[in-house]
Amino acid sequence: MDKQTHLYKSGLALLLVPFFFACDDPSNLGLQVDERENEFQTEKVEFTLPVSTIGIDSLRTEHFSASLVGKYSDPITGTVEAISYNSYGINGGQLPDQGDSLQFSRAFIRMKIFDSRLNQPLTGESLSIHLAEDTLYSRAVYLADRAIPYDPEPIATFTYDFNPEIDTVLEIPLSDDFGRFLFTRLDRVTNPGGDYADSLTRSLYYYDPLVFVPGADNQGILGFDLASDTSAIYVEMVNSQGTESYYTFDFREAHYNQLNRDRSTGQLNDLSTEYTPSANTGDYSYVDMIAGVYTKVALQPLLDFVELNPEVIVNNSVIELNAITPGSSYIDNLERLQYYFLLDNGRINGPGGQTAASGQYAMLTEGSYLSSGTDVLNAVVDNQLRYRSNITLFSQVLFNNFSNEEDYLTEELVLLSPRTLSLDQTTLVNSEVKLTLYYTSIK
Incomplete structure (x- = not known):
């Protein structure tokens, strides 16, 4: 949780969040300020995040009814x-x-x-x-x-x-x-x-x-x-x-x-080594808990932007994943997905996400970053088959990590379901895994 505390050190960041948190149009902020005296500018940038499919064999099966x-x-x-x-x-x-x-x-x-x-x-x-x-x-x-x-x-x-x-x-x-x-x-x-x-x-x-x-x-x-x-x-x-x-x-x-x-009987028959991406996924990535198949999301486009624009205040940051209809009418998309961090050892820590130190292992809700809470963020699928989540404060933590010359909280995410024995499965469209960032910088 130490890395999260740097978010609170930025008084300017917290001061500006109420102004910009819900602003989708950077040109329509409603600030009655003479533009000649306005020292700030607001902009929007959108990233397509690289995704891949990996296999993880270890799965706890005894802790649910x-x-x-x-x-x-x-x-x-x-x-x-x-x-x-x-x-x-x-x-x-x-x-x-x-x-x-x-x-x-x-x-x-x-x-x-x-x-x-x-x-x-x-x-x-x-x-x-x-x-x-x-x-x-x-x-x-x-x-x-x-x-x-x-x-x-x-x-x-x-x-x-x-x-x-x-x-x-x-x-x-x-x-x-x-x-x-x-x-x-x-x-x-x-x-x-x-x-x-x-x-x-x-x-x-x-x-x-x-x-x-x-x-x-x-x-x-x-x-x-x-x-x-x-x-x-x-x-x-x-x-x-x-x-x-x-x-x-x-x-x-x-x-x-x-x-x-x-896995030899399926398309992902090359998932023989844990955490090594499959080369057979084509345009899609997959999350299937009982099959031991997970989607990995790289944050590199965002991190490249962070390093080119370190003095930025994040107004709003949204990650969106788009799924397709399952191949069988008797199977549903996973109701919820969570974002776990790929750690320095190249693995996730699933049990760690259920502890008081969950912020070191998984992405948290917005309120948890402000209060040092432990609520892991759940991305819930909507009727348009989208998993859409506000990750504003998590994104600000990444900017703060770079400014403070610290390692990033994480550079890659692994998507999984909180229901480890779920019989649902999700297929994501690789080209539609997006992160949209609205930010304020000094002119």
């Missing part, structure tokens, strides 16, 4: 397979009390679907569920390339169809053996003595995490909302009158996604 399952092949980014690892624990419901007639009926999983990636409604998709052979830890950081061994014998195999226009829940039947295993743990609680009550209610029982594995020929990826009340394992019981009751185990425990990427 989302999990992905499926497989999808994209002509640009290649093929992604999503395997889901999920711990589970007790939620609540009806227990088989001593002396009643509750008997095990069946067990199944319901998962609330919040998003999907596909080209058309899915038919004949397959899914198997296995028991993991290792523990998941709630405070560990799990990256997308992490694999955990699991029992090859599934506790469930399932074939399903999915239409995103009408389907919101996936119900998966579990084997009777696994269902009876869970029922036995519930039944022990209320057997004579109730010796296992604490083990259940205090989560002292250990349950092997579940691994959701998609079929090899699947054509789509589903996103499950693990925080939803719907997403749970259901143990169904019936009494002698045939009345059904349930006990549920939820998925609000440790979880993560393994993402197996194969």
Whole structure:
């Protein structure tokens, strides 16, 4: 945050911001000053910023209440397979009390679907569920390339169809053996003595995490909302009158996604080294979080201008990115993009953007530069498929860096989505990545 403080040292800069902040026409400032006595001039300059597409393989997948399952092949980014690892624990419901007639009926999983990636409604998709052979830890950081061994014998195999226009829940039947295993743990609680009550209610029982594995020929990826009340394992019981009751185990425990990427099947098949730009992008650049594909934006045209015009006050600075309509009607553009700094080590620091020092790693909102806040700037796509953001104070920081003979806060930006497991994807038009600068200088 030290570099940001230089913005506040420029009293003239802050004095003039209210005059010029929203001025689009430099000739119409409304200043009633005799032009012969006006020592300032206002001008506008527009830059086309160079952009490229890079690959970054490391992606955290455990810190949101989302999990992905499926497989999808994209002509640009290649093929992604999503395997889901999920711990589970007790939620609540009806227990088989001593002396009643509750008997095990069946067990199944319901998962609330919040998003999907596909080209058309899915038919004949397959899914198997296995028991993991290792523990998941709630405070560990799990990256997308992490694999955990699991029992090859599934506790469930399932074939399903999915239409995103009408389907919101996936119900998966579990084997009777696994269902009876869970029922036995519930039944022990209320057997004579109730010796296992604490083990259940205090989560002292250990349950092997579940691994959701998609079929090899699947054509789509589903996103499950693990925080939803719907997403749970259901143990169904019936009494002698045939009345059904349930006990549920939820998925609000440790979880993560393994993402197996194969870029060789797509246009970006030369993204073999992290942060090295692809030579196959043509007129476009791409942001696809689960594929590990990001857009890099160079600020060099602006920095060249800074070094030729150091004594400048930034009145207004706007960056605009223009996207195209996705190739599938079932896929949306990313709702928000954030601008992360390429650091001296040639990499971004994603976790750093979520800390109190976020201004060292990512572009902040205008208010944060004035107040030493930590709100990372979000560029939201509009109905014209534009990501348009005011970056006036960030631009002024760059001028101040040069004037103070300091390294620039950054010279390159990497675009990413704050939703790391988003199934959306964005294609940007390279020639339409613009930065427009309105500034005041001394005549």
